[in-house]
Amino acid sequence: MSKVPDPVTLGKKYFHMYYKDVKLSDVYVTSFVNREFAFSYFGERGMHRHISFAKPEDLIEHLRMTVPRHAYYSTAYYRDPGAKNMDEKVWLGADLVFDIDVDHIETPCKELHDKWFCKSCGASGWGNPSACPRCGSEAVEKHAWVCGTCISVARDEVLRLIDLLEMDLGFSRRELLITFSGHRGFHVHVETPEVKELSQDARREIVDYVKGIGLDARLLTAKTKGGHRLRYQVPLLGWYGRVARWALIKTGSEDPVISLSEWQSILEVSVSREAVAVDEKVTIDTKRLIRLPNSLHGKTGLKAAIFTVQELENSNIWDRVKVFTKGEVSLRFEGEAPKRVLDIELGENRELTLPTYAALYLLLNGAKLSKFEYR
Structure with missing residues (x-):
């Protein structure tokens, strides 16, 4: 039996396979020279930020050479995005960005794949309780996974947001950049000059509107x-x-x-x-770092793919975000296992054979495995 591989080593190997083939058409960043970029790397803690590039080709070279675990760019525009001091960057404006994540939405599927553990009394179970059902403590540690139901719910939420942005606020879908977050939801960027100089208070008012807060x-x-x-x-x-x-x-x-x-x-x-369940903190932050479109998420191995509204409505999300689709892996869980992840039903099985993308997802996201063998 083969030893379960180190997630850092295997993750970097697969990410290198992806980034070595990145093309110029994969880089979708408007006002490129005014954006700050940031990265975290396999085997390292923290984030390397205050990075700027003169042209997209330089970013591609950086991705190929360093193979980041996570890649981000700023929702803000700066005169000098590479400056180490925030004041020296000189803020020029920011996109209006919405983050929709099923962590903030109650879904029945959490009973099938989200594990919780109470640090106070030691109780554990499946689901997404706000406090321990046994002792009432809020010191609850959670391990979240994602499944098809999660993404379907998030997609419906995005489409409802787009309806509000178009019908109520007058934005055109041509002004929207929609990306998969790489994990449990989507990001919607409004990229139009009219929003760039909005204050945090103005952005909060927009959040309140789409969430239906304050209606009487x-x-x-x-x-x-x-x-x-x-x-x-x-x-x-x-x-x-x-x-x-x-x-x-x-x-x-x-x-x-x-x-x-x-x-x-x-x-x-x-x-x-x-109403739409958006993360207020993301929208009101005028200096936010957000996942780079078409980059890989370091906890899932999934791609932050770009979608048009029509693609979001009609395409299979998983077919667009899965990258490592060749081959299979036989694996065995230690202890209890989620019953559903990604587009796969695991059921009660603790030992099974999965496509490579699913096995990599489990390994990167911290699944406890005692077997991991390529077929």
């Missing part, structure tokens, strides 16, 4: 005989229109007169069904 039935309705009705007779756009549509579904009337509490209930249903 008292502001959308007016008191009338017998209850409350919608305040304005205007085209049904934005959240106002969404509430009107859900009111029609519930009451069967285009102009219902119902109690304020009923309106509030309809509003809450509208938000629960149509």
Whole structure:
């Protein structure tokens, strides 16, 4: 039986196979010379940042020579992106970026693949509890995996976000860059001059809007005989229109007169069904480092592939993000194993043969294995 390989050594080997064939067309970074780049490397801690390149060919050479485990670039534009001091970089603006990650969304599949362990009482189990079910402690350590259900939920969330950006905020899908995050979700970049100089407060307002935060039935309705009705007779756009549509579904009337509490209930249903779970910290950060499109994620071996809206709607996500599809590996788990990862059902099996990309994903993401043999 072969020894289970070192994740660092094997990961670097496979990543080198990918990066040696990277082409100029794989580099998609607008305003290239104004971006800061950052990398973390196999076998090292921390991040190497404050790096800039004069041209995309220099970035490609860096990827080939250093084989990073993670590659990032700035959502911000700088006059001197390679300066070590942030003030010396001179901030020129930043893209408006949204991060959608199923870590922030409740999905039933977490019971099949996410493991938790309580540091206080030693209890463990499957799922995504906010606190230990046995002792109530919030000192819960989690090991998360990703499956097809996760990515399907994240994709639906992205499409809902795109609808809000287009229909409510007036952005064109041609101004959007959509990428797989490399792990459990997607990034949506709005790359248009109108957003570059938005303040953090302005970006927070946009986050609140897409998440449906701060909506109040008292502001959308007016008191009338017998209850409350919608305040304005205007085209049904934005959240106002969404509430009107859900009111029609519930009451069967285009102009219902119902109690304020009923309106509030309809509003809450509208938000629960149509708001988007974005990570506020990412969007409001005007100096964020985010994963480089078409680079590999160091914990999964998956590609941060670029998608058009049509591709996101119609293509198989896994076919676009899997890289190491040749060959198979026989492996055995130590102890309990997730029942589902990526596009593969593992079931109750502790010993099985998997495609190389799935075996590499398990190894890089910290699975405890006692066997790892190439077929």
